[in-house]
Amino acid sequence: MTTKDISRPVCILGLGLIGGSLLRDLHAAGHTVFGYNRSRSGARSAVTEGFDVSAELIPTLERAAEEDALIVLAVPMTAVEELLDDINTHAPTCGFTDVVSVKTAVYDAVKARGMQDRYVGSHPMAGTTESGWGASMTGLFKRAVWVITFDHLMDAEKVSAHWTGIWKDVCQMAAAVGSEVVPARVGPHDAAAARVSHLPHLLAETAAIVGDNGGALSLSLAASSFRDVTRVAGTEPGLVRAMCEGNADALLTALDEALAILQETRDHLATTPPSVEQLADNGYRSRLRYEARTGHGRSQESVSPMLTSSRPVLRMHPGQPNWDKQLIHAETLGARIEVF
Amino acid sequence: MTTKDISRPVCILGLGLIGGSLLRDLHAAGHTVFGYNRSRSGARSAVTEGFDVSAELIPTLERAAEEDALIVLAVPMTAVEELLDDINTHAPTCGFTDVVSVKTAVYDAVKARGMQDRYVGSHPMAGTTESGWGASMTGLFKRAVWVITFDHLMDAEKVSAHWTGIWKDVCQMAAAVGSEVVPARVGPHDAAAARVSHLPHLLAETAAIVGDNGGALSLSLAASSFRDVTRVAGTEPGLVRAMCEGNADALLTALDEALAILQETRDHLATTPPSVEQLADNGYRSRLRYEARTGHGRSQESVSPMLTSSRPVLRMHPGQPNWDKQLIHAETLGARIEVF
Numbered sequence: 001m002t003t004k005d006i007s008r009p010v011c012i013l014g015l016g017l018i019g020g021s022l023l024r025d026l027h028a029a030g031h032t033v034f035g036y037n038r039s040r041s042g043a044r045s046a047v048t049e050g051f052d053v054s055a056e057l058i059p060t061l062e063r064a065a066e067e068d069a070l071i072v073l074a075v076p077m078t079a080v081e082e083l084l085d086d087i088n089t090h091a092p093t094c095g096f097t098d099v100v101s102v103k104t105a106v107y108d109a110v111k112a113r114g115m116q117d118r119y120v121g122s123h124p125m126a127g128t129t130e131s132g133w134g135a136s137m138t139g140l141f142k143r144a145v146w147v148i149t150f151d152h153l154m155d156a157e158k159v160s161a162h163w164t165g166i167w168k169d170v171c172q173m174a175a176a177v178g179s180e181v182v183p184a185r186v187g188p189h190d191a192a193a194a195r196v197s198h199l200p201h202l203l204a205e206t207a208a209i210v211g212d213n214g215g216a217l218s219l220s221l222a223a224s225s226f227r228d229v230t231r232v233a234g235t236e237p238g239l240v241r242a243m244c245e246g247n248a249d250a251l252l253t254a255l256d257e258a259l260a261i262l263q264e265t266r267d268h269l270a271t272t273p274p275s276v277e278q279l280a281d282n283g284y285r286s287r288l289r290y291e292a293r294t295g296h297g298r299s300q301e302s303v304s305p306m307l308t309s310s311r312p313v314l315r316m317h318p319g320q321p322n323w324d325k326q327l328i329h330a331e332t333l334g335a336r337i338e339v340f
Numbered sequence: 341m342t343t344k345d346i347s348r349p350v351c352i353l354g355l356g357l358i359g360g361s362l363l364r365d366l367h368a369a370g371h372t373v374f375g376y377n378r379s380r381s382g383a384r385s386a387v388t389e390g391f392d393v394s395a396e397l398i399p400t401l402e403r404a405a406e407e408d409a410l411i412v413l414a415v416p417m418t419a420v421e422e423l424l425d426d427i428n429t430h431a432p433t434c435g436f437t438d439v440v441s442v443k444t445a446v447y448d449a450v451k452a453r454g455m456q457d458r459y460v461g462s463h464p465m466a467g468t469t470e471s472g473w474g475a476s477m478t479g480l481f482k483r484a485v486w487v488i489t490f491d492h493l494m495d496a497e498k499v500s501a502h503w504t505g506i507w508k509d510v511c512q513m514a515a516a517v518g519s520e521v522v523p524a525r526v527g528p529h530d531a532a533a534a535r536v537s538h539l540p541h542l543l544a545e546t547a548a549i550v551g552d553n554g555g556a557l558s559l560s561l562a563a564s565s566f567r568d569v570t571r572v573a574g575t576e577p578g579l580v581r582a583m584c585e586g587n588a589d590a591l592l593t594a595l596d597e598a599l600a601i602l603q604e605t606r607d608h609l610a611t612t613p614p615s616v617e618q619l620a621d622n623g624y625r626s627r628l629r630y631e632a633r634t635g636h637g638r639s640q641e642s643v644s645p646m647l648t649s650s651r652p653v654l655r656m657h658p659g660q661p662n663w664d665k666q667l668i669h670a671e672t673l674g675a676r677i678e679v680f
Contacts, residue, residue: 125563145561182560189561195554196562200569202605202616203543205623210597212626214535219633220522220651220674221485221529222536223465225572226630229540232565233627237620248614255606257550262602265542266595274588276542280577283545286552287573290566293559311560334560 005172006031007165008095011060011069013083015042015053017127018099019074020136023051025177028138036060042133061090070169071096076239077246081109088113095166097122101193102246103149103186117156117163120170121149121186123193124179131236139178143309145336146174150327151185161319168318171339180309180336183327194250199258201232201240202251208233293334311336345512346371347505348435351400351409353423355382355393357467358439359414360476363391365517368478376400382473401430410509411436416579417586421449428453435506437462441533442586443489443526457496457503460510461489461526464519465537471576479518483649485676486514490667491525501659508658511679520649520676523667534590539598541572541580548573633674651676
């Protein structure tokens with residue numbers, strides 16, 4: 001069956017942390033969902049748990065074509081281009097999305113194949129430092145931001161009703177698993193992701209290395225500040241490379257800002273008397289703004305874990321007049337949208 | 341009453357997060373503990389909760405002298421020198437310790453007043469981003485590392501039995517509130533703290549600022565990696581300044597290492613193709629070593645929150661022959677000690 005809000009079955013290619021968790025949530029919501037996993041052991045585990053999963057790609061794509069499913073590419077960037085070719089061959093009319101953490105590179109690959117009138121990019125801002133089917137879980141996307149791109153609407157003379165339908169389905173899928181949908185074009189998405197995800201990974205790795213360089217006494221003295229700042233350094237290095245190297249241009253901009261701030265801090269720390277006033281004040285204010293935006297304020301957290309975020313909300317109908325302008329407006333505000 | 345392990349009452353000067361939490365834990369353990377707080381409202385709150393607390397410094401010190409209490413300076417570095425003078429005047433024979441996060445500066449102030457034969461430095465590696473009596477809690481020090489310094493043992497021709505007794509009492513006090521005692525001299529302590537605490541604060545502030553610079557969309561897209569890397573940027577800026585500026589020399593060493601790593605990463609990210617392989621691999625290995633040391637491994641965490649750390653343990657008796665060599669050995673290993 002399909003749920004009332006998503007008009008098609010969903011076919012997920014790649015059942016790692018993101019794809020597997022999406023499969024679990026859609027299944028739990030009663031939506032028809034099936035998937036493919038390259039690793040036979042992962043596929044077997046999923047089947048044993050009662051999911052409709054195969055380790056055969058082509059029959060899965062043929063079934064997606066037959067059922068007019070929405071295809072979700074839940075594979076690393078390095079596997080995207082080959083899968084796009086397979087979709088072109090075996091499911092040539094299906095709408096599809098992806099969940100890769102960089103969006104410009106995927107959109108470029110889609111455009112290179114002329115597939116943009118059935119593609120809607122997306123990126124759920126959720127994850128843990130674990131990976132693979134074994135790390136997948138229900139509820140991973142609850143209250144997470146799920147970015148949906150809309151570049152095709154801006155770039156094309158005219159988008160098809162088919163594309164508008166796919167766009168709405170991707171939004172509804174994200175909402176069905178509890179996410180807040182934030183629209184953004186690939187460029188602004190990648191610039192923001194460099195600042196709030198990829199740069200923090202580089203800083204975490206650096207903190208971990210400098211701490212470790214201090215030897216046994218340093219590691220013994222490491223407490224909660226070290227634990228939290230370095231947590232994402234525990235991410236599998238291949239995943240860190242994929243997201244950072246796939247977004248190198250935007251990440252260089254963010255990294256250069258960080259280097260300038262740290263170099264200035266170094267200069268102020270080397271004066272007599274030393275001062276880190278500017279950094280401490282600015283960093284504190286920035287952190288408070290982040291807490292206000294996400295609703296992760298400290299006093300609030302202790303009251304209720306179920307609060308909603310403080311992101312503004314816009315209600316909109318895909319395809320209505322001026323929806324392109326509404327989407328740009330939402331992107332500028334970092335607003336979440338509800339579609340009807 | 342005094343508990344069997346600590347031979348004196350404890351007098352705590354300053355009842356903020358650390359001093360207040362220590363008061364709560366020692367009181368809960370049935371040990372005689374009293375305190376002073378400069379803020380009358382904080383003192384009143386503590387009295388209302390049934391604690392033996394005063395807002396009058398001199399009578400508190402006179403009582404400490406009378407009862408031969410162990411005095412704990414739980415005030416910021418900026419208030420230490422004046423308090424040392426007050427102790428010299430009103431409690432001229434009492435042993436004392438401090439809990440300031442930088443140790444060289446305190447030791448220098450103690451030596452400048454010739455008070456080192458009754459001083460033992462200490463630093464509990466525990467805290468939250470909150471401060472003040474209102475933030476104090478029981479159990480804050482459970483499984484935390486509590487550093488105890490021993491420079492006087494190395495610097496003096498001969499230490500007094502009185503000093504050895506104070507040293508043992510400080511160890512027992514830390515153990516009584518559930519901490520793991522790690523001995524370290526002030527220089528190695530400050531070098532390690534720069535790496536695992538002060539530098540992570542600078543990197544967290546930087547991450548917060550660069551994320552915030554991206555505006556509304558960036559803050560909307562910030563997820564768990566940003567939340568954790570920037571958490572300590574929520575620390576009150578005055579506290580960040582006190583610890584970083586009070587440890588400027590050691591922090592410069594750590595910051596220069598971080599800048600070199602980030603600059604090299606920038607170079608590798610600007611090549612074609614971009615690569616962050618070296619950083620991602622090294623950071624991942626460093627984080628795993630930290631997890632192994634603290635026992636905060638990811639799979640272990642889900643099994644039991646009560647595990648002990650993987651720090652080596654040395655049992656020793658303060659004053660026994662060669663205990664200076666044992667302490668140096670423990671410092672090198674980052675080992676915790678149990679005194680008897």
